[in-house]
Amino acid sequence: MSDPTxxxxxxxxxxxxGALGLLGRQHCRALRDAGATVIAADLDHDACERFAADAGLAAGQGVDITRRTAVERLSDSALARFDRIDVLVNNAAVNDKFESPAASAELSRFENYPLELWQRALDVNVTGTFLCCQVIGAHMARRRQGSIINIASTYGVVAPDQSIYRRPDGTQSFYKSAAYPATKGAVLALTRFAAAYWGSQGVRVNAISPGGVEAGQEGHFVETYSRRTPLGRMAKPDEIAGALVFLASDASSYVTGANLLVDGGFTAW
Ligand SMILES: NC(=O)c1ccc[n+]([C@@H]2O[C@H](COP(=O)([O-])OP(=O)(O)OC[C@H]3O[C@@H](n4cnc5c(N)ncnc54)[C@H](O)[C@@H]3O)[C@@H](O)[C@H]2O)c1
Incomplete structure (x- = not known):
């Protein structure tokens, strides 16, 4: 490589x-540490500003990625302040959370899964990613430079093994829904589409598919998931950073349309 750094x-x-979430905060810190001017965007504007100030980022900005006008505002304010956007990390997403743990197995069963949750997942995970690619990617294409990284999931590649979500007594805590894998599979297809569409204009588009990240889940779940993973454990929240900086930077200058699995080998067997 000719570039020394x-x-x-x-x-x-x-x-x-999705900068205020478990992984979003780590993504922001990783890009900051690599030297980037980082704009943290999430639903709550004030919380984004507070996080940006605490983490030494350039700015925090409220955005609902399901609304094109809000995405345009995010893009316009970033361009007004910093003149360009070189890297877009489409990390925001929804995953199932059921109000009542007691009812979650019944509600999350495929046969019962609420249509509103399916549609909400499509809105945020797919339409939101589409809108951010469309608005900010268009700016990158005009400048003939940019790197878009869409955060997908192992479940965009392989089906959830529902036995992972079973308690030691054999009862099911919940079922991983069809919405999450379907939306993450769509994100991977959109990634390949945009990579092919913008390749000749210097915009690279790649995906990262993380495996399960340890974040205070019940012990039996962590144990079962770990046994199902060649590296024998779940990911730590800061273990996506290396892949992210690689794809954001010139180190990956000939990589586009790829899906980088950061999953401890979960999808390897
Ligand atoms: N945590 C994991 O184990 C794991 C595994 C594989 C993939 N992922 C993916 O990594 C990404 C981050 O996951 P996480 O665990 O940090 O999730 P998280 O729930 O902690 O954070 C998601 C963030 O997205 C934001 N968000 C939701 N809807 C939004 C909208 N309409 N507009 C703007 N922001 C919105 C939320 O406010 C939240 O801060 C997601 O794409 C997720 O699917 C996570």
Missing amino acids: PFSLEGRVAVVT
Whole structure:
């Protein structure tokens, strides 16, 4: 490689959606540490500003990625302040959370799964990613430079093994829904579409598919998931960072349309 620091993001401006979540905060810190000017975007504007100030990021900005006008506002404010956007991390997504743990197995069964939850997952995970790609990717294509990273999931590649969500007494805590894998599979297809569409205009589009990240889940779940994973454990929240900086930077200058699995080998067997 001719560039002595191909992983450096000095002088690059990066937007991260879902920046207030478990992984979004880590993505922001990783890009900041690589030298990028980072804009943290999530639903709550004030919380984004507070997080940006605490984490030493350039800015925090409220956005609902399901609304095109809100995405345009995010893009316009970033361009007004920083003049360019080089990196877009489409990380915001919804995953099932049921109000009542007691009812969650029944509600999450495929046969009963509420249509509103299916539609909400499509809105945020697919339409939201589409809108951010469309608005911010168009700016990148005009400048003939940019890297878009869509955060997908192992479940966009393989089906959920529902036995992972079973308690030691054999009862099911919940079923992983069809909505999550279907939306993440769509994100992977959109990634390949946009990579092919913008390849000649210098915009690279790739996906990262993380495996399960340990975040205070019940012990039996962590144990079962770990046994199902060649590296024998779940991911730590900061273990996506290396792949992210690689795809954001010139170190991956010949990589587009790829899906980088960061899953401890979960999909390898
Ligand atoms: N945590 C995991 O184990 C895991 C595994 C594989 C993939 N992923 C993927 O990684 C990404 C981040 O996951 P996470 O665990 O940090 O999730 P999280 O729930 O902690 O964070 C998601 C963030 O997205 C934001 N968000 C939701 N709807 C939004 C909208 N309409 N507009 C803007 N922001 C919105 C939420 O406010 C939240 O801060 C997601 O795409 C997820 O599917 C996570």
